[in-house]
Amino acid sequence: MDPQLVRELAPQVIGVLVRRGADFASAEDAVQEALLKAWQAGVSDLPADPKGWLVTTAWRKYLDAVRSDVARRGREEKLDLEPAPGPTEQADDTLRLYFLCAHPSLSPASALALTLRAVGGLTTRQIAAAYLVPEATMAQRISRAKRAVAEVRWDRPGDFSTVLKVLYLVFNEGYSGDVDLTLEAIRLTRQLAGLTDDEEVAGLLALMLLHQARRPARFGADGRLIPLAEQDRSRWNTSLIAEGVEILQAALSRDRLEEYQAQAAIAALHADARSVGETDWVQIVGWYDELVRLTDNPVARLNRAVAVGEADGGRAGLAALGEIDPGLPRFAAVSAHLHEKAGDAVAAAQLYADAARVAGNAAERDHLTRQAARLRQPTGG
Known part of the structure; x- marks a missing residue:
């Protein structure tokens, strides 16, 4: 079968x-x-x-x-x-299951596991392999999650935003083992989109498709992380880009803008540019303004500072960065990038090294370390 x-x-x-x-x-x-x-x-x-x-x-x-x-x-x-x-x-009853698996009483990790098991139909072994944990550990996590929702009424409405958040968390986990979680998240979101006529579900699906389209160019053959500005755009999946843009345009036409639609619009502008130099950074800043208005999310503010730096120069980006908490993850990396754009290679090199020490994964750490080494070379090249 x-x-x-x-x-x-x-x-x-x-x-x-x-x-x-x-x-x-x-x-x-x-x-x-x-x-x-x-x-x-x-x-x-x-x-x-x-x-x-x-x-x-x-x-x-x-x-x-x-x-x-x-x-x-x-x-x-x-x-x-x-x-x-x-x-x-x-x-x-798939929609009810989405709500049940994303119940507020569950931790994000438990909600992810239960969603993949009950809605995704994956086995405990497959989920454990995807998250690189022992099967017994994942079995306990799923059992606790099921006990937590055991008394939840089957017909009680759930929180739709939590469902979407769990699906996006699945997507951002990436992939490992014999289950590609990015593809699984897209499959589940397509399934949800078929069950409800909601603009934010469409926005999330468009966002996933647009990010997935760039996936073939994100890493080199040696596993090296390739930043967006350096990616070979001929390797981007144009079919996924076209589908994502079409879904997004239909959602935006209803004039009920929410978070995932705004994020997808930013991703679409990146996908539309044939080169990094042709990117419409001014319009991207405008979409980040909408995203900050909708969510007041500090990560959105951080990404907006990067966009301001690209649109108006490194010093303008640093001014926008000055309004953000320095303890935010990736703050040092963004600060390094903007200092480099502002012409301060010494500060940028130190900041890249600082960011590498707190990087969330090996690929990101290696990339930031190389950036620091590049700026510390006598020629700066």
Whole structure:
């Protein structure tokens, strides 16, 4: 069975089991067991009705678990153990699952794991490999998350902004193991976009597609991080750019601007420039002004300072940077860049070295270290 199709069906099947009387945690466990069986099946065993097959298999797994639990015999007697033959229930509860997995009571890490498991249909092993943690650790994290939402009413509306935040966190985790989390986040966001006519979902999907389009050029063959200004733009995926821009324009046309639409508009302006010199930095500053107005996010202010430096020069960028908390992550790196643009190579070299010491990953640290070394060479080149 096609793994992607199976993952798309997973939240729908969980919804069917919950509607039949299963609690969320037990339903999710049963669906995971059914998914494992589906992935192990050969092509010759491919069912004509994949959703119906998964529902039947998961329901039987659930009933097996109920029957084996002596303490729940009373509940078993109340169950409609074998639903009458007929078409599989068509109600799609995927949107409810998004809300449940992004419940405010969960930490971001737990919400990410539960979303990938219940909505994404990934196994615990796959999620653990993606996050580079032992499978037992991830299993405990998922179990705690399921316990935390066990008493949440199935029909209680959730916080849509939290759902989008969790999806964007999945996207920004990157990829490792046998599951590409950036592609998984795009798949899940496409799925959500098909369930709701919301401008911010469209904005988030456009943002992901525009960032993903630049991915082939972000790293060299040796794993070296390549900053935007130095990327080979011929390697950017023009199909993803076109799709992202089209989705964004449709969202913006409704004139209900929110955070992800503004971020996507900035990404679209970068994608539209054939070279770094052709980038419309003045318009990018304008979009950062909108983003700051919408969110008052210090990271948005930091990125705005970079854009001001590109549009009006390094000293103007440093003036904008002066209004921002120096303890913010990446502050030293941005300050180094703007000092270099302002012509102060000595200060820039020291700031690049300072930023390298607190970098969040090896690729970023190595890049900043090279920048410091470049400016400290006698010729500065």
